[in-house]
Amino acid sequence: MTINTQYTKFRPQRYQTRVPIFWWVHKWAHLRFITRELTSVFVAIYAFVLLFQLWALNQGAETYALFLAWLRTPISIGLHMVALLFVIFHSITWFNLAPKALVLRLGTKRVPDAVLIVLNYLAWGVLSVVIAWIMLKA
Amino acid sequence: MKTRKSIDPFWWSLFGTGGVIAALCLPALLFLNGVAIPLGWIEAPSYEHVLTLVKNSLTRLFLFVVISLSLFHWAHRFRFTLYDGLQLKHLNQLIAVLCYGTAMIGTIASLYTLWGL
Numbered sequence: 001m002t003i004n005t006q007y008t009k010f011r012p013q014r015y016q017t018r019v020p021i022f023w024w025v026h027k028w029a030h031l032r033f034i035t036r037e038l039t040s041v042f043v044a045i046y047a048f049v050l051l052f053q054l055w056a057l058n059q060g061a062e063t064y065a066l067f068l069a070w071l072r073t074p075i076s077i078g079l080h081m082v083a084l085l086f087v088i089f090h091s092i093t094w095f096n097l098a099p100k101a102l103v104l105r106l107g108t109k110r111v112p113d114a115v116l117i118v119l120n121y122l123a124w125g126v127l128s129v130v131i132a133w134i135m136l137k138a
Numbered sequence: 139m140k141t142r143k144s145i146d147p148f149w150w151s152l153f154g155t156g157g158v159i160a161a162l163c164l165p166a167l168l169f170l171n172g173v174a175i176p177l178g179w180i181e182a183p184s185y186e187h188v189l190t191l192v193k194n195s196l197t198r199l200f201l202f203v204v205i206s207l208s209l210f211h212w213a214h215r216f217r218f219t220l221y222d223g224l225q226l227k228h229l230n231q232l233i234a235v236l237c238y239g240t241a242m243i244g245t246i247a248s249l250y251t252l253w254g255l
Binding site: 019021024034037038040041043044046047048049050051053054055057058061064065068071072076077080081083084087088090091094095101123124127128131132134135136 | 154156157158160161162163164165166167168169170171172173175176177180181182183185188189191192197201204205206208209211212213215216218219223224225240241244247248251252254
């Protein structure tokens with residue numbers, strides 16, 4: 001496994017133009033790109049929140065109740081709303097890019113991008129309903 | 139994308155699968171657990187119900203996959219965001235270890251938590 005790719009090895013110093021660190025704030029497309037990449041931070045944070053919830057569940061009814069009480073605080077709700085926006089942005093950008101990563105063929109014909117995108121959104125909708133149904137059925 | 143792929147297809151495949159799983163499952167989980175139930179729009183399922191649910195092997199497997207792959211998705215994407223966005227190319231190795239390491243710790247913690255129930 002080679003992690004270090006030795007970026008500058010084949011790029012002599014004299015050919016390097018300096019790029020400012022915040023190169024991505026000046027153009028909407030670049031800012032959107034960075035925002036899209038940063039959705040992953042919220043994905044990870046929520047994975048840990050979920051893990052924490054399972055841990056609380058593991059500790060017993062009292063700890064779990066404390067955790068639910070924390071979820072009801074305005075700070076938690078606010079943070080979750082922000083995270084929800086980012087996670088939804090992740091889903092949308094991910095599904096819209098799916099045809100670029102996956103080329104499906106039916107016979108000799110390529111399945112149109114729009115069909116793939118619609119299928120992704122359908123799967124998203126169906127799975128969300130299934131998750132809600134399993135979680136909430138009494 | 140092409141250069142990323144050639145750098146390490148293994149991490150990239152975890153990133154890709156994690157991206158799909160997170161895109162499909164996280165909004166619903168986050169909305170229900172973090173917004174709708176706390177705001178009282180939906181009645182919270184009882185402790186016993188959630189416990190029974192999570193004790194089911196399929197639920198455990200589902201939660202494990204969601205948590206672990208979401209973390210590996212983040213690890214890979216965040217690594218390259220630091221790389222491209224902040225141009226921290228000289229810290230490449232350290233960043234990779236921190237990112238994938240965090241994902242691994244989360245994975246082990248979720249294994250421990252889920253199967254310790």
